[in-house]
Amino acid sequence: MIQRGRDFLSASQLADGGWPYRPKAAALLEPTCYALAAMDQAALTKERDAGIRWLVARQMPEGAFALPNDSEPHWATSLAVLALAQHGAAGPQRAEAVKWLLAWGGRTMTQQAALTLDGQLVGWPWTGGAFSWVEPTACALLALKRGGQRDHPRVAEGEKMLLDRQCADGGWNYGNPAVFGAALHGFLPTTALATLALQGSRTANEATRRGLDFLQREIQKHRSALALSLAILCLAAFGRPVAEPAATLAARQQPDGSWRQDVRLTALAVLALQTADGGPNLFKLDDAKPR
């Protein structure tokens, strides 16, 4: 099952070494990062090396990664750090990317009556010139922690920003717990990433527990590959059981080995099933216990 997923990924890789979201489209950063991370680490394959070369070629002089034919820093820079670290590749390039992440941040805003969040907390944005949101902040925290920056003040502030954005139901959505007094609900994928990003935090025990409870509760109701994969990776990182969601995820694999003919979903499903089988976890930090 995992090998069939990897076979789909191999078949979807483009001649230039990158991966698209959908077969035959153009290569982009995020699917390349996840597909590369999902490649077998034990085998030195041509596909893996071509993927690393494609990714490294996307790095700009300031350390950020950019889309092909673009010159603006891209939010998947954090994922590039994680994917390259998974293969122990491109150490100097990863160090430059980590340095850039520490200097990059979202814009702040003054308190607005419609919102309950603290707009002064600087996390990480999707694009330059925009506010900070949960997913890019969670991925930046994971990359920085993996890159040896766990004690950096930006990491502490990023964790504080995630705590500020947790929804009343214990989950996280894109980054807004309430608007005009109405509580918004959490989403499974962002809850998994935010909870993973809080690994090792001194101040997030209760928030982490609520996030994990949210995942265990909600995963009973939803069956999408993205939600299942990220929930498995998160729950497994904290030692919670994943056999049931893993079985559900496996059952959704299509005859061509993919999940919905989607490279990113297939890569995440491979990563999740590999973790559920006792293999490595892309998002698990070596020491997940609170510092």
Place this chain on the structure above:
Amino acid sequence: MPNPADNPAPPGVNRRRFLKLGAAAAAGGALGAGTGLWLDCGGSSRTAVTILKASSYRQELATLIRAGLKNHPAVIERARDRRVLLKPNLVEYSNARRVNTHPAVVAAAIEAFRAAGAREVLVAEGPGHQRDTEMLLEESGLDDALRHARAPFVDLNLDSIRPVPLAANYTQLGKLWLPDTALGADLIVSLPKLKTHHWAGVTLSLKNLMGVVPGAKYGWPKNLLHWRGIHQSIADIALALRPGFAIVDGIEGMEGDGPLMGETVPAGVLIMGENLAAVDATATRVMGLRPERVAYLQLMALHDGVICEDAIAQRGERIAAVRRHFKVLEPFAVLRS
């Protein structure tokens, strides 16, 4: 927010009018509503908008839409033997029925455009803040509807993308990355839900186009566009994409704290036409609100958008026969008639 006064007037737009309206739009963007500065009806010729009564999603909607399309022979001609992209509003899996364009309306539009002779009809959307499109498709019921109709779905967030220069450049971004699938379509049909919106006032066929902007570049949410001005962004996207038709799902609309948390209004209408500003202006009037106070409609009136009631040839039902009075949040009280 960029200052429109720093911007050269777009080609074909009178600079003095542009500056006055630009200032109004920028203020509207900051406040979340238009200022009420009435400048122009927009457009130079009358355009048709059709209003059809439709009380239920269970009724024969494809027949109704086909009948409505007969009022718009130019769009039938444009769809024939061409690739038609239907862009519904697919936002949220919780409270899906009240938030999203209903799958029955999407399925009916597929059938109607196929009957009009389209070579290919596909459905495409790039949800704005929910990355789990598979969950959205499944739990909204759209997945089943598309499987039944054998129509493909393209997630525009994850498509191949390329930069497109912005002719009007209200956002001052200079260019916008857009999905190849949308840029390659012969006819884009916007299929929004009839809703109020807590940042833009109303969300209809033009605001619905923000879902075309790819998350692969701009993220979830596409927050840069909000910082560059919602109204300016809507105008830039519409002018870059040039959608050719719209059908507003107003069978059940949303009032108050839209686009997600408002209350359902059984408005019982479908509203369609080629000029999206005219469709949105009509839909806004059906909601009992004033379109000339919606800043992005004012901007579109500087181009070929028609928003003045006198310049719109009304087909089907009269506005007065279907008008409801949608509640709006206090910052948008200015929109009330």
